[in-house]
Amino acid sequence: MMSFTLWDILRNLLLAARWTVVLSLVSFIGGGLLGMALLYLRIGKARAGQMVVQGYVELFQGTPLLMQLFLAFFGLGLFGIDVPAWLAAGLALILWTAAFLVEIWRGCVESVARGQWEASASLGMGYVQQMRYVILPQAVRVAVPPTVGFSVQVVKGTALTSIIGFVELSKAGTVVTNATFEPFTVYGLVALIYFALCWPLSKSSQILERKLNVAHRNH
Amino acid sequence: MTYRFDYSWIAEYWPVILKGLLTTVELTLIGTLFGVALGIACAWTRSLGPRWMRPPVVAYVELIRNTPFLIQLFFIFFGLPSLGVQMTEFQAAVLAMVINLGAYSGEIIRAGIEATPRGQFEAGASLAMTRFETFRHVVLIPALQRIWPALSSQIVIVMLGSAVVSQIAAEDITFAANFIQSRTFRAFESYFLTTGLYLLLALALRQALRGVGRMLFPRRAAR
Numbered sequence: 001m002m003s004f005t006l007w008d009i010l011r012n013l014l015l016a017a018r019w020t021v022v023l024s025l026v027s028f029i030g031g032g033l034l035g036m037a038l039l040y041l042r043i044g045k046a047r048a049g050q051m052v053v054q055g056y057v058e059l060f061q062g063t064p065l066l067m068q069l070f071l072a073f074f075g076l077g078l079f080g081i082d083v084p085a086w087l088a089a090g091l092a093l094i095l096w097t098a099a100f101l102v103e104i105w106r107g108c109v110e111s112v113a114r115g116q117w118e119a120s121a122s123l124g125m126g127y128v129q130q131m132r133y134v135i136l137p138q139a140v141r142v143a144v145p146p147t148v149g150f151s152v153q154v155v156k157g158t159a160l161t162s163i164i165g166f167v168e169l170s171k172a173g174t175v176v177t178n179a180t181f182e183p184f185t186v187y188g189l190v191a192l193i194y195f196a197l198c199w200p201l202s203k204s205s206q207i208l209e210r211k212l213n214v215a216h217r218n219h
Numbered sequence: 220m221t222y223r224f225d226y227s228w229i230a231e232y233w234p235v236i237l238k239g240l241l242t243t244v245e246l247t248l249i250g251t252l253f254g255v256a257l258g259i260a261c262a263w264t265r266s267l268g269p270r271w272m273r274p275p276v277v278a279y280v281e282l283i284r285n286t287p288f289l290i291q292l293f294f295i296f297f298g299l300p301s302l303g304v305q306m307t308e309f310q311a312a313v314l315a316m317v318i319n320l321g322a323y324s325g326e327i328i329r330a331g332i333e334a335t336p337r338g339q340f341e342a343g344a345s346l347a348m349t350r351f352e353t354f355r356h357v358v359l360i361p362a363l364q365r366i367w368p369a370l371s372s373q374i375v376i377v378m379l380g381s382a383v384v385s386q387i388a389a390e391d392i393t394f395a396a397n398f399i400q401s402r403t404f405r406a407f408e409s410y411f412l413t414t415g416l417y418l419l420l421a422l423a424l425r426q427a428l429r430g431v432g433r434m435l436f437p438r439r440a441a442r
Contacts, residue, residue, distance in 0.1 A: 062375075062421040064382035066393060067414040074406040078222045152285065159287035163386060170289055183297035191286045191294060198285035 004180045010189060016172030017193050023158045023168060024197075026090050028151055031097025038102040043109050045127075053102060060099030066160050068092045073164045089161035097154055104150060108143040109135060141212055149205035152198045159194070169193060226412075228403045232395075239395030240416060242309070246391060247378040247424070249313050254320025254377070255370070261325030262362075263354065266332045276325070283322035289383045291315050296387045312384035312391075320377045327369050331362030364436040371428040375421050382417070392416055 038056065041049035060068065072095075073088035112135050120134040162171035173190035177183045264276045283291065295318075296311040306314070335358050343353030363370070385393035396413040400406040 059418070062379075062418045063414045064379040064393070064417055066382040066385075067396075067410055067417060070396070070410040071407070071414060074400075074410060078407055156285075156287040159289045160383065162289070163383070170287065170293075173290070173293070177297065182301075183293070184299070184301040187290060187294040187298045191282075191290050194286045194290060195282060199281065202281070202285055 004176075004182075006185070009176055009180060009182070009186060012176055013169060013172050013186070013189055013193060016167060017169045017197070019166070019168040020155065020158050020170075020194075020197070023086075023089060023093065023161065023166070024151070024155045027093035027097050027158065028154050030090070030094035031101055031154070034094060034098035035101035035105065038098055039105050039109070042102055042106050057099050057103055060096050061103070065092070065096050065157055066163060068096055069160055069164050085161065085164050085166040088164055089158075089166045093154070093157060093161070096157065097150075100150055100153070101147065104146050105139070105143055108139040108146075111142050112138045145205050145209035145212060148201060148208060152201045152205075155198050155201070156194065222407075224408055225405055226408055228399065228405060228408075229412075232399050232403070235395045235398055236392070236413070236416070239390060239392040239413075240420075242389065242394075243378070243381060243391040243420065246309075246312055246316060246381050246384065246389070247374075250316030250320060250377060250381070251374050253313075253317040255324050255328075255374075257317060257321030258324030258328050259359065261321060262328035262332055265325070265329050267354065280322045280325055283319055284326070288315065288319055288380050289386065291319060292383060292387060308384070308387050308389040311387060312381070312389040315384070316377055316381060319380070320373065323373050323377075324370055327366050327373060328362060330369075331366035332358055334365060335362060360436070364432070367428075367432045367436070371425060371432070374428060375424050378424055379417060379421060 038053045042053040044050070069088060069092045072092040073083055073085070076083040076088060076091075116134055116138065117130060120130040125133070158168060159170040162168060162174065165171070167175075169190055173186050177186045180186060261276050261280065264272050265280075268276075292311065292315040295315050296306070296308070299306075339357050339361075340353055343357040348356070381391060382393040384391055385397060388394065392413050396409045399409040403409070
């Protein structure tokens, strides 16, 4: 029987935490790009586009992320593809992230006063120019704090990929527990590592919110 | 490639699904009731309570909000027994949901309480209300009304998040789906069906919470 020191446990967990970080980055960047594409449709003039995106958001926000992971894992398999866990995990998390980001960003675009649209139209700007020079610069300012705040949800969301067999921090926690029989210590450490990843993001979201709001008031 | 959906197993397995559905509803109900109560207690402490009680509440809220629900669940179910705290899967699932919702709803409710003008407290005092009566009638109810939509969404999020309690073998909908797929090998069908059930449940829960809101705040429902 091997014995594990606290350092052995921590080292193994930290090594696995790399994959939590990688998966979070992939999901956040991929979800962000998809979210932007969906936002274009959502705030565009085409009614059909708006409805499709709205349905997409309802679907992904109204069902558990775990189910989405299962469906990606087993659903892709139906097409005869041998699905590695990382592919299903990445795909599901990107789709899920996009659904939340598009709603957050839509709120930010809509928070820009109507008068700004009318003013820029009266300057003879087209839709693209209005967006590029008037609306988006103001919306981005509002969007930064909640977007950073949402990244915490993405990091926490990656924990569920352990259930379809992707080896990241949570999975490592389970594996190490099975080897050491010390669930209290191991899951405690796992929680602390997640906290170390998420708390700086939460904090910076709060600070940004305060900063950007103060800056806004001085205008 | 065409895939043929096969739902012939439903005839045999619908009781399993129904039982899972009931468990999820039960978990959500108990979790919401106690979770929101805990949230109110936290919100009271952070905005009006004694100063020395605030740091522990802040630590609790930050810790829960910055760690995954799955890990909280595992810590409670697998970790606590080494301290001599034993519980069933269902109890552990409920406890995890209460602790999780308590932290989130506490923050939401606090925002509502802090938006109450100071004059309201003085108005309550001038009507000879005790501090508690003022809190209950003058501060809490309008605060809850103000943040009801946000609180409702959080409750729906917690209900959907409860899917992971299947991982400690609490027999919710996801557990039923896993059970069926392990027996019938129709993985996609069983997850597809249960995902649909979650979607319906989320819509129903949102409607129900809207109804509760109308019941709790009858005269102010104009908003």
